[in-house]
Amino acid sequence: MASRATVQPIRDEYERVKSSYLDLARVVVRRLKTGLKRHGIQADIQYRVKDADSLVKKIYKRKYSALSDVTDLAGVRVIVKTTRDHKNACSIIEEMYEGAPVQDKTKELGDKLMGYRGVHYQVSPRCRRPALSGLSCEVQVRTRAEHLWNDFSHELFYKSDLVIPNDLRRPFQRLVALVEIFDSEVMRTMDALAQEPAGASWSLLQQLETHFVHLVDDRYDRELSLMLLDSLAELVQVEAQIDVSEIDQFVTDQEDKLKEVFYRQGRLQQTNPFILQPEAILIWHLLDTRLHDITAVWSNNWDLDLLSELATIWGLSIPGQD
Amino acid sequence: MRIDLSLLSVHRMIFHEIPLPSETEQLELTEVETQADDELKAFVLRRITAGLTKHGFDIVFEPEINRTTYDAVKALLSESQSQFLERSWDLARQLHTAQTRKVSPGLLMVATTMNGALPGTAVIKIERDEGLSLSAALTDGHKSFSVEHLKNLMFTDRTRLYKIAYFQADPGREGSPLGVHADLQRSWSTRNQAASEFFLRRFLGCRPTETPAVTNKRYFEAGVSFINTVDDPERRGKYLMDFQSDIQSNRGTVNPNDFIANYVDRSDRQRFADHFKEQDIDPSLTFVKDTALIKNQIRKAKWDFESGIVLMGTQDAFDAHVETESLQDGDLRTTITDRLKQVSGK
Numbered sequence: 001m002a003s004r005a006t007v008q009p010i011r012d013e014y015e016r017v018k019s020s021y022l023d024l025a026r027v028v029v030r031r032l033k034t035g036l037k038r039h040g041i042q043a044d045i046q047y048r049v050k051d052a053d054s055l056v057k058k059i060y061k062r063k064y065s066a067l068s069d070v071t072d073l074a075g076v077r078v079i080v081k082t083t084r085d086h087k088n089a090c091s092i093i094e095e096m097y098e099g100a101p102v103q104d105k106t107k108e109l110g111d112k113l114m115g116y117r118g119v120h121y122q123v124s125p126r127c128r129r130p131a132l133s134g135l136s137c138e139v140q141v142r143t144r145a146e147h148l149w150n151d152f153s154h155e156l157f158y159k160s161d162l163v164i165p166n167d168l169r170r171p172f173q174r175l176v177a178l179v180e181i182f183d184s185e186v187m188r189t190m191d192a193l194a195q196e197p198a199g200a201s202w203s204l205l206q207q208l209e210t211h212f213v214h215l216v217d218d219r220y221d222r223e224l225s226l227m228l229l230d231s232l233a234e235l236v237q238v239e240a241q242i243d244v245s246e247i248d249q250f251v252t253d254q255e256d257k258l259k260e261v262f263y264r265q266g267r268l269q270q271t272n273p274f275i276l277q278p279e280a281i282l283i284w285h286l287l288d289t290r291l292h293d294i295t296a297v298w299s300n301n302w303d304l305d306l307l308s309e310l311a312t313i314w315g316l317s318i319p320g321q322d
Numbered sequence: 323m324r325i326d327l328s329l330l331s332v333h334r335m336i337f338h339e340i341p342l343p344s345e346t347e348q349l350e351l352t353e354v355e356t357q358a359d360d361e362l363k364a365f366v367l368r369r370i371t372a373g374l375t376k377h378g379f380d381i382v383f384e385p386e387i388n389r390t391t392y393d394a395v396k397a398l399l400s401e402s403q404s405q406f407l408e409r410s411w412d413l414a415r416q417l418h419t420a421q422t423r424k425v426s427p428g429l430l431m432v433a434t435t436m437n438g439a440l441p442g443t444a445v446i447k448i449e450r451d452e453g454l455s456l457s458a459a460l461t462d463g464h465k466s467f468s469v470e471h472l473k474n475l476m477f478t479d480r481t482r483l484y485k486i487a488y489f490q491a492d493p494g495r496e497g498s499p500l501g502v503h504a505d506l507q508r509s510w511s512t513r514n515q516a517a518s519e520f521f522l523r524r525f526l527g528c529r530p531t532e533t534p535a536v537t538n539k540r541y542f543e544a545g546v547s548f549i550n551t552v553d554d555p556e557r558r559g560k561y562l563m564d565f566q567s568d569i570q571s572n573r574g575t576v577n578p579n580d581f582i583a584n585y586v587d588r589s590d591r592q593r594f595a596d597h598f599k600e601q602d603i604d605p606s607l608t609f610v611k612d613t614a615l616i617k618n619q620i621r622k623a624k625w626d627f628e629s630g631i632v633l634m635g636t637q638d639a640f641d642a643h644v645e646t647e648s649l650q651d652g653d654l655r656t657t658i659t660d661r662l663k664q665v666s667g668k
Contacts, residue, residue: 320583
């Protein structure tokens with residue numbers, strides 16, 4: 001049984017190594033950001049180290065007898081948009097930290113129960129610093145919907161000692177089901193939209209966003225992206241549909257140049273709204289391969305000077321412009 | 323070969339005032355380089371890249387014509403830039419010497435650059451431009467504009483009053499640097515030939531990499547071969563006429579993409595550009611106009627007969643398809659052997 005006499009030494013030990021756990025969390029965050037970015041996955045990554053007072057409470061709750069019993073002294077949370085991103089992020093983490101113990105809450109729930117479905121990994125990254133050697137960090141992977149539910153339910157249900165009455169279990173389960181339905185419907189809608197002719201712009205943007213995240217560490221305006229892609233509709237839709245593999249090949253061939261150009265442009269004040277947007281990748285690809293087509297279509301909706309500037313940045317020029 | 327300028331950056335720059343040769347006005351060299359902030363460097367970079375990308379053509383040194391510029395550029399590319407000031411003086415003196423009274427005075431800008439990991443040098447002659455600066459004002463309580471006449475403008479968005487030469491080391495090869503040159507004044511008129519030639523030949527000591535007459539011939543033949551594939555005879559005839567007119571115009575340079583954009587229907591443009599690429603001609607590259615090798619193919623002959631019949635065609639076409647026989651009564655029997663394409667106006 002935990003007592004002040006047993007808890008205080010654990011607390012003191014933790015206070016001595018707490019800064020190492022903080023450094024460990026930062027290392028894990030940095031590597032995850034790089035790994036997810038390389039695969040074009042957008043994620044919100046948060047981290048924290050356990051507060052010493054929280055540690056004491058946890059020791060009493062879980063009856064821990066040593067600091068090594070506590071697995072979440074350092075915690076990193078990866079929050080992704082969709083269940084597809086969730087699955088891909090988990091694959092990437094498993095590849096980065098091969099053999100790391102994993103706790104899949106979905107499998108623990110089984111088919112019948114509904115509840116929190118996150119996946120937790122216990123990772124011990126290889127670090128040069130001796131102080132970090134042997135330390136482990138918990139990495140949680142969730143969708144945004146799961147995160148919202150977890151935050152809310154944690155606040156409402158788990159911090160309380162109250163047992164949920166039977167007549168409130170059903171509404172509780174409905175809330176949990178709502179989260180699962182939300183995630184499921186998001187994926188179904190995205191997949192269906194990609195098959196629609198009018199969804200060609202949206203589908204192409206998904207592809208461009210994946211590359212953009214990989215190349216650039218910056219936010220962008222999605223609404224503007226869709227406006228531009230819709231204005232280039234005759235180049236991206238139906239018979240003239242751009243093969244997504246063309247974009248992939250272009251990015252592969254020009255990766256170094258794209259990274260350098262985006263980096264340089266990111267340091268300048270911009271009056272051209274398209275330079276630091278995912279569609280800049282498409283525009284440069286079209287300038288390389290279908291210069292006259294994009295020039296003709298562009299001028300129907302946008303100032304040709306904007307396209308001219310994009311061309312100059314890429315080392316090209318627009319015909320007919322001086 | 324096009325030099326990719328997308329990763330170009332400007333580092334150091336210096337300006338020298340270059341008067342025309344005269345007994346009263348001497349060349350006074352700048353003694354300290356310009357302290358350029360990031361905004362100024364970005365501005366200069368935009369001018370350089372926009373000018374070279376749009377109007378630039380490849381050039382090579384001919385050191386036997388002019389060794390001074392060649393040596394100064396080589397030094398700027400290879401040294402640690404401790405001689406930047408002195409090499410810029412060499413170039414300023416060379417420009418001053420090369421100028422005649424037929425060209426306008428101006429400034430010489432010398433800049434060091436990096437294109438990715440490759441050191442480079444930009445040498446630019448800039449002429450002054452004029453403009454008005456307006457600012458809102460109140461005159462006796464009424465809204466008006468205060469106007470200032472500016473005579474010291476240069477390198478503005480719309481100006482064509484500059485010539486750029488950019489050189490960079492040829493990666494993996496010792497020897498003559500790669501060069502590209504843009505003369506915005508020449509691009510617009512062959513009447514500026516003298517000014518263009520002085521800068522390229524006498525000052526830089528360079529020539530276009532490919533002989534312009536050869537490039538023009540390849541361009542012309544590739545263009546005609548595409549036009550002949552156009553099904554619609556009316557469109558085909560229009561393209562051929564425009565193509566021949568364009569190459570005979572007063573413009574001092576040719577840019578295939580510009581011709582396509584200005585004269586070809588939207589539905590044919592990309593195919594025309596792709597056809598040039600298949601013929602090993604980069605349609606985005608500008609080259610100097612020189613029709614020496616295609617004169618017969620573009621020069622038009624026109625025969626007017628008393629009856630009102632008119633025969634028109636290129637000299638080559640006449641030579642190949644028209645036979646004549648002088649008759650005793652003074653008439654000329656003219657025989658055309660060719661395939662009839664179209665009859666209109668019957």
